[in-house]
Amino acid sequence: MTAKFVIGIDLGGTNLKISLLNRNYKIISKRILSTRNYSARSQLISAIADSVGIVLADNKLNLRQVCAVGIGLPGPVDAQAGLVHFFPNIPGWKNVNLKKILEKKIRIPVRLDNDANLMSLAEYRLGAAKGADNAMCLTLGTGVGAGIIIQNKLYRGSSFAAGELGHLPVNIFGPKCNCGGIACLEAYIGNNRIMQKVEKEFGRKIALEELSRMANHGNKKAQKIWDDVGLYLGRALVAVVNLLNLEKIVIGGGIAEAGELIFKKVRKVVSEQAMPVQAKRVKILRAKLGSDAGMIGAAIFAREGSSV
Ligand SMILES: [Zn+2]
Known part of the structure; x- marks a missing residue:
């Protein structure tokens, strides 16, 4: 037993x-x-x-x-x-x-x-990705990590290193990343990068929760920062969706708490820029199981x- x-x-x-x-x-x-x-x-x-x-x-x-x-x-x-x-x-x-x-x-x-x-395995079995044969779950925080489910199984890659969404290049030129790459997604939407932008824009440190609140209350500069996060993430997901033709993409982690500020933009970018068959199929959802x-x-x- x-x-x-x-x-x-x-x-x-x-x-x-x-x-x-x-x-x-x-x-x-x-x-x-x-x-x-x-x-x-x-x-x-x-x-x-x-x-x-x-x-x-x-x-x-x-x-x-x-x-x-x-x-x-x-x-x-x-x-x-x-x-x-x-x-x-x-x-x-x-x-x-x-x-x-x-x-x-x-x-x-x-x-x-x-x-x-x-985390992806949990969301796939018991959370927001339940019922999807093909899915990706990502966490936004200091880093941007993802887990990929392909045909109902976790896809780990040939050296157990698949799912590094944060290191997908989103530009031809851009900041050098710790991983050795150039213009990695993480360098645009990782927590540290957002904090840097906030300091430059507002001249002081602002917690990301506060930045979300400001954006929700109509602060244009705060809205622009979240909008850019959504744009970069959306562009990376266009590549993922075109490549893998997923049913669900689940987004969790600290930054995802900004909620609709990011989700609206990500969904818009994917629906407008991904190939129509793939774009029509994929649902982009918030993670359910939290921490x-x-x-x-x-x-x-x-x-x-x-x-x-
Ligand atoms: Zn990198």
């Missing part, structure tokens, strides 16, 4: 979130720690292992009642080997076999994948493994 429960973990640059989920991937209990409290790699790994023990103890469960642990990670991961290539925003991780290390510590099967892939998506996706992958 397979164990009833599963553990889903979402490791981000800011938070380490651990949750216990039941068979239907409903979160039963959750624990959130600050990633920055653990500067050394070994400390962070111990915090993950200890948290699994604490979540089990809190719910009066033993190891045998948990089938597996899944972890979403903020960087490129070889999901088959359980190998972390590196994390762009957490130093000290290079070619670390986190699966092996953790399995030795906690004695439950561990599966790892990139966080954007697992729990990563943990839910991690749990689905942990339980169902390579079949997803």
Whole structure:
């Protein structure tokens, strides 16, 4: 008999979130720690292992009642080997076999994948992309990551590195990106870039929530900034839609909170500029599962493994 429960973990640059989920991937209990409290790699790994023990103890469960642990990670991961290539925003991780290390510590099967892939898996199974055979889910934040579902399965690519929407070039000339590319989408619509634009335009720092509020109240300069975000994102999605002929594109993450300010523009650009057959088919929707998506996706992958 397979164990009833599963553990889903979402490791981000800011938070380490651990949750216990039941068979239907409903979160039963959750624990959130600050990633920055653990500067050394070994400390962070111990915090993950200890948290699994604490979540089990809190719910009066033993190891045998948990089938597996899944972890979403903020960087490129070889999901088959359980190998972390590196994390762009957490130093000290290079070619670390986190699966092996953790399995030795906690004695439950561990599966790892990139966080954007697992968020997409969750939205596809239980959220806004449900029912679509072909879909892409993207998260807008400091980075722009995406996960692609092709014919009902997560498409990871030949080196488990597919879905880097943020590094799609959107111009011939433009800023150089950390990835080595030029004029990457992320350099136009990543959080940092928007903040820079805001400072230049208004002469002071303004939180993005406030920028959304200002735009909604008719501030033309604020509207223009969101409009440009929608334009660049829309152009990138025209390429994606023409190439993959998707049914649904789901957008989540911090910037997506700007809501209709961005969505209206993105939908307009895609409907006007993508090829008519593809444009007619695709629905562009807001993500449903919010910040729990990563943990839910991690749990689905942990339980169902390579079949997803
Ligand atoms: Zn790039």
